[in-house]
Amino acid sequence: xxxxxxxxxxxxxxxxxxxxxxxxxxxxxxxxxxxxxxxxxxxxxxxxxxxxxxxxxxxxxxxxxxxxxxxxxxxxxxxxxxxxxxxxxxxxxxxxxxxxxxxxxxxxxxxxxxxxxxxxxxxxxxxxxxxxxxxxxxxxxxxxxxxxxxxxxxxxxxxxxxxxxxxxxxxxxxxxxxxxxxxxxxxxxxxxxxxxxxxxxxxxxxxxxxxxxxxxxxxxxxxxxxxxxxxxxxxxxxxxxxxxxxxxxxxxxxxxxxxxxxxxxxxxxxxxxxxxxxxxxxxxxxxxxxxxxxxxxxxxxxxxxxxxxxxxxxxxxxxxxxxxxxxxxxxxxxxxxxxxxxxxxxxxxxxxxxxxxxxxxxxxxxxxxxxxxxxxxxxxxxxxxxxxxxxxxxxxx
Amino acid sequence: xxxxxxxxxxxxxxxxxxxxxxxxxxxxxxxxxxxxxxxxxxxxxxxxxxxxxxxxxxxxxxxxxxxxxxxxxxxxxxxxxxxxxxxxxxxxxxxxxxxxxxxxxxxxxxxxxxxxxxxxxxxxxxxxxxxxxxxxxxxxxxxxxxxxxxxxxxxxxxxxxxxxxxxxxxxxxxxxxxxxxxxxxxxxxxxxxxxxxxxxxxxxxxxxxxxxxxxxxxxxxxxxxxxxxxxxxxxxxxxxxxxxxxxxxxxxxxxxxxxxxxxxxxxxxxxxxxxxxxxxxxxxxxxxxxxxxxxxxxxxxxxxxxxxxxxxxxxxxxxxxxxxxxxxxxxxxxxxxxxxxxxxxxxxxxxxxxxxxxxxxxxxxxxxxxxxxxxxxxxxxxxxxxxxxxxxxxxxx
DNA sequence: TGAAAATATTTCAGAGTGAGAGCAAATTAG
DNA sequence: CTAATTTGCTCTCACTCTGAAATATTTTCA
Numbered sequence: 001x002x003x004x005x006x007x008x009x010x011x012x013x014x015x016x017x018x019x020x021x022x023x024x025x026x027x028x029x030x031x032x033x034x035x036x037x038x039x040x041x042x043x044x045x046x047x048x049x050x051x052x053x054x055x056x057x058x059x060x061x062x063x064x065x066x067x068x069x070x071x072x073x074x075x076x077x078x079x080x081x082x083x084x085x086x087x088x089x090x091x092x093x094x095x096x097x098x099x100x101x102x103x104x105x106x107x108x109x110x111x112x113x114x115x116x117x118x119x120x121x122x123x124x125x126x127x128x129x130x131x132x133x134x135x136x137x138x139x140x141x142x143x144x145x146x147x148x149x150x151x152x153x154x155x156x157x158x159x160x161x162x163x164x165x166x167x168x169x170x171x172x173x174x175x176x177x178x179x180x181x182x183x184x185x186x187x188x189x190x191x192x193x194x195x196x197x198x199x200x201x202x203x204x205x206x207x208x209x210x211x212x213x214x215x216x217x218x219x220x221x222x223x224x225x226x227x228x229x230x231x232x233x234x235x236x237x238x239x240x241x242x243x244x245x246x247x248x249x250x251x252x253x254x255x256x257x258x259x260x261x262x263x264x265x266x267x268x269x270x271x272x273x274x275x276x277x278x279x280x281x282x283x284x285x286x287x288x289x290x291x292x293x294x295x296x297x298x299x300x301x302x303x304x305x306x307x308x309x310x311x312x313x314x315x316x317x318x319x320x321x322x323x324x325x326x327x328x329x330x331x332x333x334x335x336x337x338x339x340x341x342x343x344x345x346x347x348x349x350x351x352x353x354x355x356x357x358x359x360x361x362x363x364x365x366x367x368x369x370x371x372x373x374x375x376x377x378x379x380x381x382x383x384x385x386x387x388x389x390x391x392x393x394x395x396x397x
Numbered sequence: 398x399x400x401x402x403x404x405x406x407x408x409x410x411x412x413x414x415x416x417x418x419x420x421x422x423x424x425x426x427x428x429x430x431x432x433x434x435x436x437x438x439x440x441x442x443x444x445x446x447x448x449x450x451x452x453x454x455x456x457x458x459x460x461x462x463x464x465x466x467x468x469x470x471x472x473x474x475x476x477x478x479x480x481x482x483x484x485x486x487x488x489x490x491x492x493x494x495x496x497x498x499x500x501x502x503x504x505x506x507x508x509x510x511x512x513x514x515x516x517x518x519x520x521x522x523x524x525x526x527x528x529x530x531x532x533x534x535x536x537x538x539x540x541x542x543x544x545x546x547x548x549x550x551x552x553x554x555x556x557x558x559x560x561x562x563x564x565x566x567x568x569x570x571x572x573x574x575x576x577x578x579x580x581x582x583x584x585x586x587x588x589x590x591x592x593x594x595x596x597x598x599x600x601x602x603x604x605x606x607x608x609x610x611x612x613x614x615x616x617x618x619x620x621x622x623x624x625x626x627x628x629x630x631x632x633x634x635x636x637x638x639x640x641x642x643x644x645x646x647x648x649x650x651x652x653x654x655x656x657x658x659x660x661x662x663x664x665x666x667x668x669x670x671x672x673x674x675x676x677x678x679x680x681x682x683x684x685x686x687x688x689x690x691x692x693x694x695x696x697x698x699x700x701x702x703x704x705x706x707x708x709x710x711x712x713x714x715x716x717x718x719x720x721x722x723x724x725x726x727x728x729x730x731x732x733x734x735x736x737x738x739x740x741x742x743x744x745x746x747x748x749x750x751x752x753x754x755x756x757x758x759x760x761x762x763x764x765x766x767x768x769x770x771x772x773x774x775x776x777x778x779x780x781x782x783x784x785x786x787x788x789x790x791x792x793x794x
Numbered sequence: 795t796g797a798a799a800a801t802a803t804t805t806c807a808g809a810g811t812g813a814g815a816g817c818a819a820a821t822t823a824g
Numbered sequence: 825c826t827a828a829t830t831t832g833c834t835c836t837c838a839c840t841c842t843g844a845a846a847t848a849t850t851t852t853c854a
Contacts, residue, residue: 007404007810007841028801037843042803065852066800150736159736222703224621231705233737238702241734243695245643250734298640305635306619306703308628337638337647339547339556340630404810404841425832434812439834462821463831 008044011036013373015044019054019074020367022099022383026060026069045072053078053370074099077136079366082127082143083358085189086110088163088216091123094355095130098140098370100363100384104130105355112164116172124179131183142365143184144358145176146192150234155185159234163216187361189213190237191228193347194221195357197313198228200384201348206311210237210303210342212296215316217256220299224307227378244298254295257318263288278321293326297333304338315347322346352389359384405441408433410770412441416451416471417764419496419780423457423466442469450475450767471496474533476763479524479540480755482586483507485560485613488520491752492527495537495767497760497781501527502752509561513569521576528580539762540581541755542573543589547631552582556631560613584758586610587634588625590744591618592754594710595625597781598745603708607634607700607739609693612713614653617696621704624775641695651692654715660685675718690723694730701735712744719743749786756781 011034018033019025025033031041048054057071079098084091091110096103111122123145131141149161149168156170156177166172173186187195194203194211203209203223211221218240222229229236240252253259257274264271267284271277277285303309314322327344334341349356360382367377408431415430416422422430428438445451454468476495481488489504508519520542528538546558546565553567553574563569570583584592591600591608600606600620608618615637619626626633637649650656654671661668664681668674674682700706711719724741731738746753757779764774 011842026801031801038802039804039844040842043841060801062800063852064800065798067802067850069801224626229621232707233705235702235705235735235737238735241702242699243641243734246641246691294643302639302699302703305632305638306699308630308632337640338632338635340632408811423832428832435833436812436814436835437810440810443834457832459831461831462829464819464833466832 009371010373011040012044012047012371013376015041016048016053016367016370016372017376017380019072020099020363020372020382021380022101024060024071026071028069029060030072048072075136076101077134078138079140079142079363079370080131080134081359081362081366082130082141083192083355083360083362084123084127084143084145085192085354085358086123086145086147086164086167087189087354088112088148090351091126092351092355093126093130094352094359094389095133096359096363096384097134098363098366100359100382103385103389104133105352105389110164114166116166117175119166120172120175120179124176127180127184131180140366140369141180141183142362142369143180144192144361144365145184145186146189146354146358147173147186148189150238151186151188151230152234153230153232155187157233158186160238185361185365187358188219188221188230188234189354190219191221191230192357192361193315193349193353194223194313195228195360196349196353196355197315197347197357198223198226199360199381200356200386201353202313202345203311206309208307208309209311209313210307210309211313211315211347212299212319213316214255214257214296214314214318214322216258218252218299220303222303222307223309239299239302242299242302244295249295251295251299254291255299255318260288260292260318263291274318275321278323293329293333296322297330300330300334300342300344301337304334304340304342308340309342312342312344313347314344315350315353319346349390356384356386406768407770408437409441409444409768410773412438413445413450413764413767413769414773414777416469417496417760417769417779418777419498421457421468423468425466426457427469445469472533473498474531475535476537476539476760476767477528477531478756478759478763479527479538480589480752480757480759481520481524481540481542482589482751482755483520483542483544483561483564484586484751485509485545487748488523489748489752490523490527491749491756491786492530493756493760493781494531495760495763497756497779500782500786501530502749502786507561511563513563514572516563517569517572517576521573524577524581528577537763537766538577538580539759539766540577541589541758541762542581542583543586543751543755544570544583545586547635548583548585548627549631550627550629552584554630555583557635582758582762584755585616585618585627585631586751587616588618588627589754589758590712590746590750591620591710592625592757593746593750593752594712594744594754595620595623596757596778597753597783598750599710599742600708603706605704605706606708606710607704607706608710608712608744609696609716610713611652611654611693611711611715611719613655615649615696617700619700619704620706636696636699639696639699641692646692648692648696651688652696652715657685657689657715660688671715672718675720690726690730693719694727697727697731697739697741698734701731701737701739705737706739709739709741710744711741712747712750716743746787753781753783 014034031038057073059068076097076099082095092107094105127143148163150159156173161167190213197203209223213219220237220239222237242251260274331341364377411431428435454470456465473494473496479492488507492501524540545560547556553570558564587610594600606620610616617634617636619634639648657671728738761774
């Protein structure tokens, strides 16, 4: 412990962290970025060149006089990260290289009729195909798969996957993991969506943030100190279970699309989608929406008390129906009761948040496998090439 | 950054961390405890001897054959930590040396009629007296003062101190701090009570824990990864604000002693203390207690969802009335709705939790000032000499 | 063309570590 | 009582790694 060798490793870590965040860096630039001496940077870079983890690229055209620096570029093809968002209806895949570049995105309907085994094989096959895109001989691979259920801290046990019951337990996850030689990890889809927003979306600058996912049901992801928390059994953030009145109605029943539709039916309303309810001005519809707003307000109060987040990101299908007037009313509702209230913003990454978050985690795992210190690996702010994805053509919206 | 000198500092840190945790250690023992080489331990100890931070004590009688080791003991008189729990009615003081030994405890009625200035002077005078007990020439002092209100992250702004209104704002805290030359920090009393239970009480072994303080009002402290969290404005954990029914009753109204007494009066009951309500078997009293239990259940559900703690510690005056039957019912209530439920246990430190937590934080601050790495400083599990305090004679119970 | 400036490498002294030798002090065995 | 053994501590030495400074290299500017 605490040998002198640690220093070298620490320096290599912080240097690699800078390189893996992307951008053009010469050795001189790295000297500035890392605060190390020029000599040390030269030596560490030499080591990385020997490892084949970086290579010298073009000379850096600065326009200033003096000798030009040589760009040190990461051998990005040495790693592949695959992020998957396995939803109840759609499955999204996103693969990138070690730098988060050359994204390849695809989506398919989830074959929800398949049993656990077959679904696992179906998924593994597609991930393997994305892995295979990189032809380099010694590629490290890391896949992260978001599931519509709570994932235990061990990363295998799945619970509460009402949308895709066959993935419950450890059968599905174990089979996927084995089929992919242990290169994959699992996470909760809401947590990964928050991870995405946290690194590349609306919560980019937030330290502590919560994401409400309002879809068929209601879920929340929680990030404290830029670290998404799931809890030992993955229960953390499941504010859908929170009771909101004396009759034991829960947030999920009043806020989720399923609950909304049931309430609409009970009120004799004839609507096809939850979104229709929000634009229906009949008293019956307004009553349902009022209860929606009340319940969402309770959830907002609860998370404000629990974490005092700077930001609550609204995501999920139904969240699109939450307009500015309603967010204003929600914040007022909180402010009437509490001395502070988080910002309320809509998701920036929409459908892609989950897959992006999954890739981000995969990239972190890759960095660690390339022997970057875990803290540094998680702190890297990679500049993924998202523009192509988020342009109108790239997404399904 | 990352010079070789860091290694020496890191080694000094981990060695000091072992020494400050207490116990008898020879150089050989330290070699084992720290994992460092014998040579390094000798060198670091030599440095500490030069600093005057440690000294050689008696020879260690092991009974084994071979040369006897010399005990390296911390110059505990080099630091004084004072913890204060400034309550609405009682103010408790606890002072220890750098090792958490030679505790001096006293309590006085809080002079709640004094204005901010005078109260600050009153408090500072008493803390100064405790500081003065150590006659060593170069003593470092650290005081931590628990206040019955939310303390902002900057450690100065106080809010929601309904029990002791004159400490609101920054006037009181600034004056105390200046009177004590900046050697003091402030914290929320519920947070510090949890800190105490976390380090020396019921939550000793827990990683993530919550403490409910059920007194006149209702507050909660939150510790995640053995780290008590307050939030930017100190709002974190104020689950008293949580609404529990459609009529907007809050947890505080239904659970705090004040709310209980009001409800009792409204129900035409003639009781003197909240405790009486719990042993009253009349239907009216039972109804009040039922609502108490329901609201506490909602708070328990909320914290379980928010943090999934291993443990919820029950503290505060009213918590004594919560018997085993009620905790069992509460846990059943949670389990009916959630897939997991924390343990529910009573505080072990009772009235002293706050002062103990405050001293613990003071000790941490002292360690940091002696240049121990903050992480290591916080992780030290000092063995305070509590037996004298917790024995029947030591407390007010 | 030469001066100035920026990048990169090499050299060197200094700081620090661990292994192992060596010394000191205790117990045990004969 | 003496020698062997064991344990604690220190000293020496080889090694790693760093940053400062000198040097080489390459570019722009006057």
